[in-house]
Amino acid sequence: MGTTIEDARRALGPVGVALPVSFAATAPIDAQREAVGRLERAGYRAVWTNEVLGKDALVQLSVLLAATERMVFxxxxxxxxxxxxxxxxxxxxxxxxxYPGRLVLGLGVGYPAQAEATGREFGSPLARMRDYLSRMDSETYPPAPDAAYPRIIAANGPKMLALAGEISDGALPAMYPPEQTAQARQLLGPDKLLVTGLSVGVNPDPTEAKAEARQRVEALLEAPAYRKAMAGLGYSTEADDRLVAAVVPHRGPDSIAAKVHEHLAAGADHVTLLLPIGTEFEAGIAQLENLAPALRF
Incomplete structure (x- = not known):
């Protein structure tokens, strides 16, 4: 019998997808049920979902797990x-x-506004995450079911990645080039689960796809920590062609598949594809279906 992490690696497979995200509206649950069925039939083995205050990801997954036969969420x-x-x-x-073996719980501290919305101070992200993981195993009455599942931490910077390696089953960095995946693997060590979030451009018009990818990278570069990380990896702190191609593959399905391979070669166990925020739900599902043939490896 394998460990929880080894079992998760096998179940997730090398590549999965995140459901399209919009902060303006949530797709009806019937549309979500239909969508994950379509993605399962297209050959995907794993689907990821986001969470914001007011949208409960675990309630959502309870419905979607029941709507599929083998899909990991x-x-x-x-x-x-x-x-x-x-x-x-x-x-x-x-x-x-x-649903044994079909759940990976990714946890993250989010943003100060989310803490404030619940009447709490954001404080130190590292301290908050350490306290949260520690308290998850507190004794309760009645106790939680005795069922194993992997817990991984949303982590991009070296301190949070090191904490993930110390107190969790792994990490989920996102929107970075493969060189950062290699650094994440080094910090986590070989025995932790490393899931990488990869932004992808799916516009069939090459000019529009490039412009959209550049806009996404420019938005990321507004954060000083991201600019510093890119400089440390040897990239420009401007959204030049090299950086855009490294962070957001956008030149068709083959370019996306190639970038997935790069992240896997750099040490990722699993890569999940992230469509642009605001992608219309039905259009996004169709785009992911169209990508599937290039991603079956």
Whole structure:
């Protein structure tokens, strides 16, 4: 019998997809049920969902797990401000008991505004995450189901990645080039689960696809930490062609498949594809279906 991490690696496979995200509206649950069925039939083995305050990812996954036969689901990410850690463990363990081997719980600290919305101070992300993971295993009455599932932390910077390697089953960095995946693997060590979030451009018009990819990278570069990380990896701190191609493959399905391979070669166990935020749900599902033939490896 394998470990929880080894089992997750096998179940997830090398590549998965995140459901299209819009902060303006949530797709009806019937449309989501139909969509994950389509993605399963297209050959994907894993689907990831986001969470914001007001949208409960674990409730969402309970519906989608029931709507599929083998699909593995992950959260990218479940927000630590949305629920108490003991409740998070109880909910995740219940899903893991009901659907063994089909859940990966990704956890993240999110943003200061999300903490403020719940009446709490954001404080130190590292301290908050350490406390949250520790409290997940607190004794409760009745106890949570005795069902194993992997917990991974949304982590881009070296300190959070090191913490993920220390206290969790792995990490989920996102929107970085393969060189950062290699650094993440080095910090985590070989025995942790490394899931990489890869932004992809799917516009069939080459000029529009390039412009959209550049806009996404320019938005990322507004964060000083991201600019510093890119400089440390040997990239420009401007959205030049080299950086854009490294972060957001956008030259058709083959370019996306090639970038997935690069992340896997750099040490990722699994790569999940992230469509642009605001992608219309039905259009996004169709785009992911169209990508599937190039991603079957």
């Amino acid at each position: 992950g959260t990218c990410i479940a927000n630590v401000w949305a629920r108490e850690p003991e409740t998070a463990n109880g909910a995740a363990a219940t899903l893991a008991q009901a």
